[in-house]
Amino acid sequence: MQEIPYKIYLEENEMPTQWYNVRADMKKKPAPLLNPGTLQPVTLEDLSHVFCTELAKQELDDKTPYFDIPEEIRSFYRMYRPSPLVRAYCLEEKLQTPAHIYYKFEGNNTSGSHKLNSAIAQAYYAKKQGLKGVTTETGAGQWGTALSMACSYFGLDCQVYMVKCSYEQKPFRREVMRTYGAKVTPSPSMTTEVGKKINAEFPGTTGSLGCAISEAVEAATKQEGYRYVLGSVLTQVLLHQSVIGLETQSALRKYGVKADMIIGCAGGGSNLGGLISPFAGEMLRGEADYELIAVEPASCPSLTRGKYAYDFCDTGKVCPLAKMYTLGSGFIPSANHAGGLRYHGMSSVVSELYDQGLLKARSVEQTEVFKAATEFARVEGILPAPESSHAIKVAIDEAIKCKETGEAKNIVFGLTGTGYFDMYAYQKFNDGQMSDYIPTDEELDKSLSQLPKI
């Protein structure tokens, strides 16, 4: 076997030419989205009012296993992809573990995360359809930044509704978006009907992704030549993000490494879904077996404590309903510092894989997560995003277990991004002022009791 370098870089010509649609290999498919008015499965026409037509087609297609990546998107990908699969030699040594730890690093681009993989695809299809611009929401700001970059590349107008607590904690994220020409509004705002309503109902709310989605959808449908785009949860997003898993698969194959365990952080499921899809595909086709693990914050535990049911994707209830693991669309998580993991529900593809037992889930508390993040930063050099650090925490836990059992497992995790815009959170941690928050059963019961009866 070849010696494994610190960073495995695929050649540009080894970059995937197609995205992989895991639904095609699932015998039991994720349940369809439902029209919020009729409660019937959404049609292409329904979706095309909100989304670009090509993206709506991708959303609905659960049969086609591979979609060609258009050359214009591949050309953009080449600016920051293939991303490295890094062998964490220094972390292994620090932990004195026999395990081999690998991480797929998606933070080497200005958006600081994997979100760019789908942003550029969505901007491309919007441009191709002749639109003027797009609207979206952003939580941690990673998606908004990615979309700003993508829109700037294709000359599209970009309007971002940013969850208020992130807007306030991350003024510099806003400036990155503005530098790329985007308009950024804190959500809930007074510029939309739904925003006004939410502000009236919950004065002083720091917002949620669910609210921001409703505002962005409203803004898209009220402006001629605009559509709404979304950075997570949707299956089209997981499709685009499959580029992460496909590259990981190629890089591992190139060096003859068989992963035992693949770990990803899970908010709406975009990174996790993209990372695990090709591996889940192998499992579904009976070709291989892996231990797939989703890691979510204890403060927003949709997989580990939520219910698998149809629910609204947004607080304003204007979007289609999805069957997913959910905490209820009224659930507003505590102001924890992993802004990207504060969504009440989970991608229906990830939810279905979880329900079928192909995927496990764990929840972790944020103080432990920042401890793992700091440990990782100090030996591996990269200062990780709070979101990504959820995966680091579990990877370290597993590597320590290997130390106890003596197993030399191959542990792969997704390092979705960098924490350069999360220093407010690190400051809290450095000052010993970070706290943990876990919702009580009563709180969850309350928000789950409001699930729609379907």
Place this chain on the structure above:
Amino acid sequence: MQEIPYKIYLEENEMPTQWYNVRADMKKKPAPLLNPGTLQPVTLEDLSHVFCTELAKQELDDKTPYFDIPEEIRSFYRMYRPSPLVRAYCLEEKLQTPAHIYYKFEGNNTSGSHKLNSAIAQAYYAKKQGLKGVTTETGAGQWGTALSMACSYFGLDCQVYMVKCSYEQKPFRREVMRTYGAKVTPSPSMTTEVGKKINAEFPGTTGSLGCAISEAVEAATKQEGYRYVLGSVLTQVLLHQSVIGLETQSALRKYGVKADMIIGCAGGGSNLGGLISPFAGEMLRGEADYELIAVEPASCPSLTRGKYAYDFCDTGKVCPLAKMYTLGSGFIPSANHAGGLRYHGMSSVVSELYDQGLLKARSVEQTEVFKAATEFARVEGILPAPESSHAIKVAIDEAIKCKETGEAKNIVFGLTGTGYFDMYAYQKFNDGQMSDYIPTDEELDKSLSQLPKI
């Protein structure tokens, strides 16, 4: 000729095994450092009170052309090196230029800049000497961050004096350093004699690299088991930074590309010196010819408006004197946003190459620099550091000239880092509130009149 990829990554085994010392190929050597007490050339013993012994040796050696890079340092380099040489296809297309533009991108690590190349070397030699810790100053915060990372890797204590205006503009930089375990003090502080003196003399001063250096040197010499380390100006730093130029040279050779022009931003000269050294070496040996261009801010124009003379390296006059292009050690530049380019002098190696005519220099104003930065970010995806953007500005200017003349020049520039911690500056620019400041002749005459008479 092979098709040139967007990003040329050398293999790990193509990474340089030796640093290159350009002084060895210079017939006329840079003038020696002088002991501030005796005004005689410094001895190894003089320097060893302040610097680690091995580094002091490197500082004084102008004969040995190559120094082996210790394996421990190469091992750390592998975490983020070789860094990519990027072909700026998108920028070329945007500018509609026949020129081919390449940039050596040093920002793909958490310190966000090339500074890590020397930080890890200096921390290594400090550790090898059995020291407890090191002290240093930082301007923009890039060097301090790099040193924090390096010290954390080798388990050394790290004390950073941060120029006050950067400390205030960049609270998050401070947190990155703290996350890596460093102690950060705004300079001028009240913790050193020299800091107290400067605060008394210039109440409300926002500081300068010159002051911060004096404080850090004082702190190092007053603590047992500590030495002072510096991120720029010194020839040892240029030696370590030669890894940038050596990789650039290898990458260009690999694809049969002959650079016509090599452009770097210049503060103290660490990046510029490292980037151009191997190319200047070829020129000095009569093997090739290049147009080498240093770009400095109009607000701190040491090469273009300074004097080539012996001067103090620090405001407190505790460091050795260097012969260099200088604005006078009492020069305090306006609070412009390229914190890394606010030093009053220029590396004596870079100064001598400039004086011998091997290197040209240009100064540019910051509003134009941010315009170029934004243009670059929007097409190339990377949000550049204000410092690096000085080089971008001139690279764009040159590419536009090529458009006029029809020449297909190969333009190479150093993209030293990312601007993720400079969003306050971008915000000023985005809000149209950025101004330019050029020192008057009278101001420069005044600070230059205080040069030591040697």
